[in-house]
Amino acid sequence: MRVKTGQNGEHFTFCRICEAFCGLVAEVADGKVVALRPDRSNPHSRGHVCVKGVNMHAVTHDPDRVTKPLKRKGNVGEFIEIEWEQALDEISDALRSIMSEHGTEAVASYLGNPTAFSTNAIMGFGEFLGAIGCRKFYGAASQDTNARMLGNYVVHGAPYPFNIPDLSRCDFLMIVGANPLVSNGWGICAPRMRHDLDAIAARGRVVVVDPRRTETARPYEHVMVRPDSDAWLLLAMMRVIIDEGLADTDWLAAHSEGWGELFDAIARIDPVAAAARTGLAFDDVAALARDFATSERAALYAGLGLCRGYHGALGAFLYNAFNALTGRYGRPGGTRFGLNLIGAVKPFGGGHGAPYTRIGHIPSIAGMLATAMLPADIEEPGEGRVRALLMSAGNPVLSAPGGAVLERALSQLELFVSFDFYVNESNRLATHILPTPTFLERADWPFVGMGKLLQPFLQYTDAVIEPVGEVRDDYWIYCEIARRLGLDAPSPSPEKQAAARRGELADPVGQLDAAIRQGPAGDRYGDNPDGWSRDRLRDYPHGVMVENIPDDFDKWQERIAHADGRLRLWHPLIAAEFDRLLASAAPEGMAGDTANLILIGRRDIRSMNSWMHNVDKLVRAGAPTLLIHPDDARARRIEDGDQVTVSNANGSLTLAAEICNDIVAGTASYPHGWGHRAGWNRANRTGGANANLLAGAGAEWVETVSGMSLIDCLPVRVERAPA
Structure with a gap:
């Protein structure tokens, strides 16, 4: 039996925090998700889920969450609530004015990691930017994937x-x-x-x-x-x-x-x-x-x-x-x-080279620019200087290098629009924050996982509950801004513009349904009665393992773009x-250098970049510690639990040391994404520090060929903090 959005009882859905897309059971009461647990009937995840996924309802119903459009008023981090019409009108007017006076190069975008896990957000954001002529794509990719x-x-x-x-x-x-x-x-x-x-x-x-x-x-x-x-x-x-x-x-x-x-x-x-x-x-x-x-x-x-x-x-x-x-x-x-x-997946993502960063002339890969150059693109005078930034689910002040420099630059923007759940360390400088849905409030497919499957699995979910407050879907927002800019659709495609004029343009979730229906597992609009569609999958809420799909691992050459x-x-x-590798010297701290250690990051099962630290159950253990090898601690007279300073020419942090044999000598480890001081009260109280303050902004902090930010393997001095 199909369950309607918001209906009391159990809803079967899936997590959209990472590429695993684990099945979940959501318990709904009075329009709220009161509990989440693993879906043991999901044939793909079969009961697996991590601690983050089963606590997502705490984000959805967080009292600190943004649920109405915000406009900055006064000092940094001070906002007033406004109506959607006012927010959309002001944003559209400012975009039109900036592009008219300075051209489309004056508009840049920043794509944060969570955007990729919403079909409407990831497909809609890219198409909307293409429709308005924006070619400056910055994002989290230059901190993780560009190489x-x-x-x-x-x-x-x-x-x-x-x-x-x-x-x-x-x-x-x-x-x-x-x-x-x-x-x-x-x-x-x-x-x-x-x-x-x-x-x-x-x-x-x-x-x-x-x-x-x-x-x-x-x-x-x-x-x-x-x-x-x-x-x-x-x-x-x-x-x-x-x-x-x-x-x-x-x-x-x-x-x-x-x-x-x-x-x-x-x-x-x-x-x-x-x-x-x-x-x-x-x-x-x-x-x-x-x-x-x-x-x-x-x-x-x-x-x-x-x-x-x-x-x-x-x-x-x-x-x-x-x-x-x-x-x-x-x-x-x-x-x-x-x-x-x-369907047939062709190689994609564009190439390497143009567009280049305005400052430093660093090439892009797959259209993604080096985020370490964003501050200079905002601050340096000249043609193409960034005056407007559209940011989807990002917090680069904590996740990108040179957070202090970036923070200064963001404060100079004429228009800074953030699509997000929270007031974070980056968008507290925004002119407008537009509230978007968590995965419990939107229909979706496991879109970014569909090209990475090792088993033929399909699942579709409707929204579990209606959006909280005045939260609006990302694609609806893009449509409304596009309409105010005189566009029929938030897309550069003439076909989609024409479909919008006919009232036939589906959102990206609907467009993906059409692609699946025409693909090898699809119903081909009735020609394959055993095939799948969004509507049929609603009767299989746990998802399905698709039968009669050949494993084409041996046809790998079809995925190669070379002719x-x-x-x-x-x-x-x-x-x-x-x-360059052959000419490089051994890193400091690795060749008998007792002054410096090499700082590396690490993952934590309870953490996802910077955006889940306001969930009490995930941060009860407190802020992370600096892992340090016993030999390195002994040489510095550091005891387990001591407060230590971690510093280099870019900055200094004070952290608690944890001495352990789980790390190679000459190395220290601390994760990124901490050091909160924005609109999330629990995260602010938890402590920790922003490790990326130890990385710099600018061309010298970029691997030029890929645009990757140099935020790992940083030489640092570690000392006991003064009493």
Whole structure:
């Protein structure tokens, strides 16, 4: 029996915090979600959910949540509530005026991570920006994903889709810079990650390469390396594989170009010296390389840790090249592209180069600009200076580098519109904040997971409850602003503009229904009676495993954008990055330098960037601590629990120290996203500090080739704080 939105009782839905999209059961009473629990009848997640997902109703019904449009009045962080008509009119008038006087280059956007988990927000925001001619896309990607997109662009010809490990058939999984038991599997839609990894370990090996003994490293094999040494490790292993005749040169000749140049470059690597840069003995590196290369069903899986050092782009390229070296593409248990039930998935995401940042001339990847250059784009005079910013679900003052500089820049904007749940550290400087729905208040598909599936799963959910207060759907907002700007639809597409004039334009959730209906799992509008549509899925609220969908892992070349379907294993961009790596010195703190440690981040199962720290159950343990190795603590006379200062030329933090053996010597670890001082009372009281204040803004804090912000592997001084 179908349950109507807001009806008392149980509603079956799914989480939209990360790519796992775990099934949930929501208990509704009097129009409110009073409890969430795992949906054990969901055939994909089968009862798995993390602590964040089952506490999302605390965000939906948070007294601190923004539920009516806000306009800044007076000092920073001081707002008054206004009506929607006034907010939309003021925003549209200001946009029109700025674009008329200064051109569309005066308008920039910032895309925060949660936007990707709302179909209407992610598809609508991009189309709306295209409709008004905005080409300046800043976002969280330059803090996490740009390097991976660059590696894909070189090897595959396009930033997307990502290749992922074939978990169900793999018997040797090497994980580099990822913590999937906490992240739930970045880049993969596989909600039962612990089950998958346990199964691989039972029939073979799971090897976790990380500077910290992470939650994923603990139950499996841990290889503890120095920070920012992933590229050195992969190159040393590749040198061993090539030297010992373990590379699949027949496969490379049949499926790739540039592998000869790659081999020539790797021949320049001294594998013993490269191993030393990782902190490992060469014999151990060589043994790992041989074991991987001789395993029938092996795959390398890498996460954001690979991307966030000083050589992230090269590391991301090597991730693909390493999987190719022994012919793992499209091989059972190797690396593959995800199933996709929308239809034929072509490579997408654009290219590399234009548009460039106005200041610093740093190239974009997939249209995404380097966020570290946003402050300069706002503050530096000249043609194209940013005067208006549209920000969707972002908090870059805490998540991006140089938060203090960015905060100063944001205060100078003529128009700053934020689409969000809260008044946060960034949008407290906004001119307007527009309240948007949590996932419990909107209909949706697991859209961004659909290209990352390892099993043929489909689910649709209607909104569990009506939006709280005067919250409005993101796409409705884009439509209203577009209409006020004289556009028929929030889209640059002439077809969609025409459909809007006829009154036939569906929102992105509806557009995705049409794509699914025409895809391999769809009902093809009646031609396939056993196929699926949004309406039929309403009768299967737990979701369905789609039958008769072939596993096309061996058709991986269809996902390659190069016209010949072949991988490219060398490129001038990579040659330059390779030379830069060879010329680099060992990081401070890694070569007997007792003054500095290398600061790295970490994940926490109770935290998601900066936006869930107002939920009491998630922060009862208090603010995070600075992890430090006993040897480093002893050298600084630091005791467990001491207050310490962590500083460099950019700033200083005071944190509580936690001494542990779970981190490699010479390294300290603290997560980003803390240090709250905005409109969330519980988060403000919890404490913690903004680690990204130790990173700077500007071109020197960017990996130029990818636009990645340099916010990890920072040399810092750690000392006991004065009493």
